[in-house]
Amino acid sequence: MDTRExxxxxxxxxxxxxxxxxxxxxxxxxMPTIFVKGAAAYTNEPKGSEVVFGFNVPQxxxxxxxxxxxxxxxxxxxxxxxGEGDGGMLNTFSSKALKGNGVLGKKVTYVTGDTQTKSDAAxxxxxxxxxxxxxxxxxxxxxxxxxxxxxxxxxxxxxIFMAALTHSNDTTGKDKKKHGFRHFFNAYMSGAALGxxxxxxxxxxxxxxxxTADYTWGYTQEASMKYFxxxxxxxxxxxxxxxxxxxxxxxxxxxxxxxxxxxxxxxxYGRDMVNSLTQAxxxxxxxxxxxxxxxxxxxxxxxxxxxxxAGDAVKGIFGSQNWNWQLQKDDAASRAFVKSFGEKYGFPxxxxxxxxxxxxxxxxxxxxxxxxxxxxxxxxxxxxxKFDGLGNGPVEYxxxxxxxxxxxxxxxxxxxxxxxxxxxEVYAKTPRAKVEYAPDNEFFAGGALGECNPGK
Amino acid sequence: xxxxxxRNDIRLMLVVALVTLAAPLILNPxxxxxxxxxxxxGYPDLMQRFxxxxxxxxxxxxxxGLTGYLSFGxxxxxxxxxxxxxxMFKLLSMNVVPAVLAAMAIAGxxxxxxxxxxxxxxxxxxxxxxxxxxxxxYNLAYSVLTPITNGETGLQISINDPRVLDRAFGTAAxxxxxxxxxxxxxxxxxxxxxxxxxxxxxxxGYYFAAMLFLAAFYLALRLFRSPFGLMLRGxxxxxxxLEYTGINPRPYTLAAFVISGxxxxxxxxxxxxxxxxxxAERMQWTASGEVVLMTIxxxxxxxxxxxxxxxxxxxxxxxxxxxxxxxxHQWFAFxxxxxxxxxxxxxxxxxxxxxxxxxxxxxxxVVIFLPGGLVEGFQRIGRLLARLVGRGRKPVSDDxxxxx
Numbered sequence: 001m002d003t004r005e006x007x008x009x010x011x012x013x014x015x016x017x018x019x020x021x022x023x024x025x026x027x028x029x030x031m032p033t034i035f036v037k038g039a040a041a042y043t044n045e046p047k048g049s050e051v052v053f054g055f056n057v058p059q060x061x062x063x064x065x066x067x068x069x070x071x072x073x074x075x076x077x078x079x080x081x082x083g084e085g086d087g088g089m090l091n092t093f094s095s096k097a098l099k100g101n102g103v104l105g106k107k108v109t110y111v112t113g114d115t116q117t118k119s120d121a122a123x124x125x126x127x128x129x130x131x132x133x134x135x136x137x138x139x140x141x142x143x144x145x146x147x148x149x150x151x152x153x154x155x156x157x158x159x160i161f162m163a164a165l166t167h168s169n170d171t172t173g174k175d176k177k178k179h180g181f182r183h184f185f186n187a188y189m190s191g192a193a194l195g196x197x198x199x200x201x202x203x204x205x206x207x208x209x210x211x212t213a214d215y216t217w218g219y220t221q222e223a224s225m226k227y228f229x230x231x232x233x234x235x236x237x238x239x240x241x242x243x244x245x246x247x248x249x250x251x252x253x254x255x256x257x258x259x260x261x262x263x264x265x266x267x268x269y270g271r272d273m274v275n276s277l278t279q280a281x282x283x284x285x286x287x288x289x290x291x292x293x294x295x296x297x298x299x300x301x302x303x304x305x306x307x308x309x310a311g312d313a314v315k316g317i318f319g320s321q322n323w324n325w326q327l328q329k330d331d332a333a334s335r336a337f338v339k340s341f342g343e344k345y346g347f348p349x350x351x352x353x354x355x356x357x358x359x360x361x362x363x364x365x366x367x368x369x370x371x372x373x374x375x376x377x378x379x380x381x382x383x384x385x386k387f388d389g390l391g392n393g394p395v396e397y398x399x400x401x402x403x404x405x406x407x408x409x410x411x412x413x414x415x416x417x418x419x420x421x422x423x424x425e426v427y428a429k430t431p432r433a434k435v436e437y438a439p440d441n442e443f444f445a446g447g448a449l450g451e452c453n454p455g456k
Numbered sequence: 457x458x459x460x461x462x463r464n465d466i467r468l469m470l471v472v473a474l475v476t477l478a479a480p481l482i483l484n485p486x487x488x489x490x491x492x493x494x495x496x497x498g499y500p501d502l503m504q505r506f507x508x509x510x511x512x513x514x515x516x517x518x519x520x521g522l523t524g525y526l527s528f529g530x531x532x533x534x535x536x537x538x539x540x541x542x543x544m545f546k547l548l549s550m551n552v553v554p555a556v557l558a559a560m561a562i563a564g565x566x567x568x569x570x571x572x573x574x575x576x577x578x579x580x581x582x583x584x585x586x587x588x589x590x591x592x593x594y595n596l597a598y599s600v601l602t603p604i605t606n607g608e609t610g611l612q613i614s615i616n617d618p619r620v621l622d623r624a625f626g627t628a629a630x631x632x633x634x635x636x637x638x639x640x641x642x643x644x645x646x647x648x649x650x651x652x653x654x655x656x657x658x659x660x661g662y663y664f665a666a667m668l669f670l671a672a673f674y675l676a677l678r679l680f681r682s683p684f685g686l687m688l689r690g691x692x693x694x695x696x697x698l699e700y701t702g703i704n705p706r707p708y709t710l711a712a713f714v715i716s717g718x719x720x721x722x723x724x725x726x727x728x729x730x731x732x733x734x735x736a737e738r739m740q741w742t743a744s745g746e747v748v749l750m751t752i753x754x755x756x757x758x759x760x761x762x763x764x765x766x767x768x769x770x771x772x773x774x775x776x777x778x779x780x781x782x783x784x785h786q787w788f789a790f791x792x793x794x795x796x797x798x799x800x801x802x803x804x805x806x807x808x809x810x811x812x813x814x815x816x817x818x819x820x821x822v823v824i825f826l827p828g829g830l831v832e833g834f835q836r837i838g839r840l841l842a843r844l845v846g847r848g849r850k851p852v853s854d855d856x857x858x859x860x
Contacts, residue, residue: 059777059809112780114809119610119735121773127501127731128774131657145608149733152612156635156644170609214599215608241599448615451632
């Protein structure tokens, strides 16, 4: 048994330890950030012979397929930047700044992380890349919520964010950031591209019924589709929100037939789209004649990975895409990309892979042209940058909102696919002028880019 | 401060305090350019998560460990705390004090309402009720309440927020999005020191969270040793007997529920203070399940267990998930080519995107072989050591109360 005194001596000893530790950490706290600021001109200034990129993609969850394909493309892009492999689209890219010796002579290495398609996990993963691994640039994302969350994190931390898969208007609209750049197209562009094509194919006198994924991307997609179809003279019968990951959509599809609508617009993505489309087709919606017209289904945002999931259900169904590997038929850049991706992995790349690859190349090229990794210099090099030869024809990174402007593809489910990858055919290319909008357009208003932030 | 606590408790408290304060040193044992640097955990984000989820798990353990009521909806309070904190940042001030206080208050009120209803039932029905409320909160936050929560994107701070207090005192930044601060000390301020190739990062945010963690730990310690704590243990042991002796357990269980709700709110508020964004996923059932896992993994009903469990899970989530094939190839580069590929194929399902698998296997092992959690593991090791050291001397009295 211990005496009281015993406890006290022990306490004293440890207390002294506590005070010492406290003093040490106090000194650490008192030493302000000036200490760090002196060490680097900006966040994660690369000091050695290597530079680190952060690839933050969903590796688990509903968008894991897209994430896996993005990761493949990132690895390919790093190889090409470092001068390995066949160079892919670097050979067709209009800028010849990249020499195949890394970026500014530094070899590119990378770290990967799992966003789990959750804003929280994505930010934790991105923060560890920045704080621990010294990543100079973060790219990735397969959901607009995640992309927006990581984009604002990168703004605060002072690194560049090259958004990959994010289709919501908000990413370069009300949530746009100085440090965020988007090559992918958006919901407004999908609507603008699809509206006229649908009116031409299905007539101007149509009644549309929307099923919409109940979250921000769904809302912007629905609003855009509604706006552009109504502009063509269509009528919107109803817009119904469905919970994300519902799995069973039969209770949402049954009322469609009794509503008097003759077109069903599915504002769904990923597994939701696979399920809702498959079930709508199984319900026999497309065999029905309503108002004297054939019933039609539209999926505004397509991806080949989703088409693979939906199988035969996609045949003849319209949608839009950022890029499709079938472009290789008459585009040298796409051909080069499909070739080097196919040789490495044995199947053609998806649009997710394409955007991931292009964004990495664009960042590396901007650094090379700016002659510095300093985020402010890189931003300046990217703003208003016009380029060609990356698979979409001529493209411009608009300075006002960091959105890429280019032609948009309208695609249709292939009636006679020649392989399991040949599921979508390019139906039309809507020229850039038709999908362009002013930066203060009502769908995009309310945000501000803010200032460039070199961090510390 | 230590009145009424016995020697073991004081020792525990001091050890926890020391480890917490020295965490930036302890968690960074490997030089930054060595292959082992992958396993360093001493960077601000992860350390902040250790202490914040530690608070969350301690609070959960006050309910689950003491009363035996298994709540499957505690993430709802975490989320509510985060939303409250971010709204304080938006409306009042970027100072973290009002944000953290509001997070605790709102989460407390919210847990009072949910506890009031859910505690009418016990056992599985209680668990299901809390789960239902949490999922309801999650779905509301995700879609219906989008004007308040900003839905899937998550609630964020923008340049144009009112921030009444900051503007009144003229401290509002106008050209860039501000960062939460503690009277001028920004949460993301970090001082880095290099020492034999190791980079130690002392972050303001971490020490702010760590101080609150120590306070939370101390409060839980007092609560465990108090008559109130005994009453809660009574509820767990035999609620009917308690009722027969004329005691109404409801006020006690409700109090425990609200206290743990306030702990969760504090954790949520701190998460928002470290990284000013509140997402709905924070309230999803997986998040509620995670805190149950943390508590069971560490040791239910022990003081230190939930903290260890929280650290364990967060470490795996953040470190293991980042080991990709490229890194594996580096590790096994010394082997002949065929062997290297074989080893990479063998290991890769367990790291990177497969980190859940490893965690699951470890969880199973712990539950099967160490039903008392990691704490029991440490106790066994401690006893083994004591026996080895004490061999030849008189046996060491085994007065360990399992309270560690």
